[in-house]
């Protein structure tokens with residue numbers, strides 16, 4: 001079900017049975033989400049391995065007990081790793097439904113045992129598989145960072161592709177608030193899709209609102225009760241920190257802005273899961289995107305120490 005990596009994330013212990021994870025955090029690669037054309041599948045398939053490799057390139061396993069100024073302390077203060085690497089969800093990429101079900105099956109025991117999944121997609125069709133792991137267990141909110149709305153009912157008859165993840169997540173009864181941040185430029189969303197998202201209750205915050213008014217405009221929305229699944233399409237980030245994407249657009253969220261959003265939730269132990277999608281290592285420059293993803297995940301783990309699975313219930 002899960003394929004062990006050659007080199008694990010932060011050199012963490014590898015446990016390919018998600019029910020046996022004992023640490024607060026679990027890194028899981030999901031290389032394949034439903035595509036529109038077969039060529040889509042290759043683009044992000046090695047994203048999780050590229051992030052794993054970056055952690056070794058930076059030798060973070062050797063500095064994990066050193067002081068980190070991003071949150072003011074060591075990542076693993078006692079030298080005890082708080083993260084496990086579960087490997088990658090494998091399966092036949094020509095059968096997206098099977099991968100969909102298998103991914104949710106693998107994540108469900110993590111969620112129910114109070115672990116926080118750190119998921120590395122995959123296309124942006126991956127996030128609903130993650131949120132689905134909370135169905136019937138916990139009511140969660142979703143913070144979606146993306147240049148794009150991703151609220152299409154279908155594209156070319158495909159309803160579970162990477163232009164539809166937020167529409168699918170909106171249909172889950174386990175989801176409360178959806179806040180979409182970083183919207184800019186043009187994508188698959190048409191005027192009616194934007195109207196549909198707003199009518200469904202989604203809060204839409206453009207990248208320009210964040211740049212003009214600061215992240216307070218987002219923090220106001222995050223005060224809603226409950227825990228949050230943070231899902232980041234890497235093109236929501238500015239290309240200067242995340243060039244390794246298929247659809248780069250100028251004006252994305254900066255590292256300080258995203259770090260600020262993560263800190264606001266992590267300080268209150270309100271991060272239920274984190275998902276990064278659409279990272280295309282072949283397009284990356286100097287491993288910059290992998291480094292941004294890694295640093296943001298380290299900020300989550302460094303700041304959110306105690307995970308109370310009952311917090312959002």
Ligand SMILES: [Mn+2]
Nearest residue numbers: 147148233235
């Ligand atoms: Mn996008």
